[in-house]
Amino acid sequence: MSPDTPEEDPRSIIWFDIDNTLYSASSKISQAMGQRIHAYFVSIGLDEDKATELHLRYYTEYGLALRGLTRHHDIDPMDFDRKCDGTLPLEDLIKPNPTLRKLFQDLDRSKVRVWALTNAYKNHARRVLKILDLEDQIEGLVYCDYQQTGFTCKPEPEFYHNAMKQANISDASKCYFIDDSRLNIVSAKRLGWGHCVHFHEIGLETVEGGKLKTLARDANTVDPEAVTEISDLEELRTVWSDIFV
Numbered sequence: 001m002s003p004d005t006p007e008e009d010p011r012s013i014i015w016f017d018i019d020n021t022l023y024s025a026s027s028k029i030s031q032a033m034g035q036r037i038h039a040y041f042v043s044i045g046l047d048e049d050k051a052t053e054l055h056l057r058y059y060t061e062y063g064l065a066l067r068g069l070t071r072h073h074d075i076d077p078m079d080f081d082r083k084c085d086g087t088l089p090l091e092d093l094i095k096p097n098p099t100l101r102k103l104f105q106d107l108d109r110s111k112v113r114v115w116a117l118t119n120a121y122k123n124h125a126r127r128v129l130k131i132l133d134l135e136d137q138i139e140g141l142v143y144c145d146y147q148q149t150g151f152t153c154k155p156e157p158e159f160y161h162n163a164m165k166q167a168n169i170s171d172a173s174k175c176y177f178i179d180d181s182r183l184n185i186v187s188a189k190r191l192g193w194g195h196c197v198h199f200h201e202i203g204l205e206t207v208e209g210g211k212l213k214t215l216a217r218d219a220n221t222v223d224p225e226a227v228t229e230i231s232d233l234e235e236l237r238t239v240w241s242d243i244f245v
Contacts, residue, residue: 006168012243013169014107015117016138017179017199018128021233023094025180025204025215032093034207036084037065043083044073052210059209063153063183064119064144077146085124096133103233104137108245112176115140117163119153142166154179155187176240178233180206186225197239198229 016022020030034055041051058068069075107114114137118125122143129135142163144153152159164172172192179185180199189196204215228239237244 008168008170009113011109011111011113012174012176012195013113013115013167014176014240014243015115015142015163015178017177017181017184018116018118018125019120020180020206021178021199022100022128022132022134023097025201025206027093028205029088029090029093030207031205031212032088033084034210034212036087038210040080040084041065041069044069044075055210057209063155065209066144066146067151067153077151081121081123081146085120088124090127090131094128094131096131100233101133101137103236104134106237106244108243112243113139113167115142115163115167117142117154117177117179119144121146140167154181154184157187157191160188160191160193176243178230178236182227185227189225189227195240196227197236198227199231199233200229201231 023029038051038055041055042048046054054068055065058065058072062068062071066077066080069080070077104114116125116129116138118141120143122141122145125141125143126135129138129141145151152162154160164170164175169175173194175188175193176195176197177185177188177193178197178199179188180201182198182200185196185198200215202215202217205212206215207213230236230239
């Protein structure tokens, strides 16, 4: 260890996704965001059909529509952030949740650190955490840095490696992670993250890549990835019982 590298904290770390995880998909924020992203595609000169096609293609290929926009179109990602994330009426759609705050307070901080891991930019992430009254419960935030050329995002392995580097943790098996994207969870598991949970609110609607989908139960009863799935964050008290007081 170099003299400039801080000593590694021996505790494990919990990574909480933010959007559609710390609040329910029933808030319909994904629908509001999908409409704004589609409008942004149209605003750069694409017709409605092409905007719909590329929105889905970029989301599918890159994990974020913005990744495709920055790679294939001359756009300013911060302009995208201002016009899409920045105009969401979050204060009208989500509210503080005392039950959720109590869940965070009941985590045993002698055993774990609590960080957020999001594909959003920091402005949106901090805004959501503030509205949910969780700012003081989150020790660190890893976000997509839209100002960085060629920025990475979940589910890219580099994003997870960078997250561990920022949090100064070297043992992937000490990482707890919950996300509403199964793809993000599987990617983390393949990198050795030891305690991964898929947050999946069966029956609710969400928008992914501009397409409305109903969250359904996985028809495949044989899961080669052995992903733990929950539909209520309170279930973490059972799934991760070792890190609650």
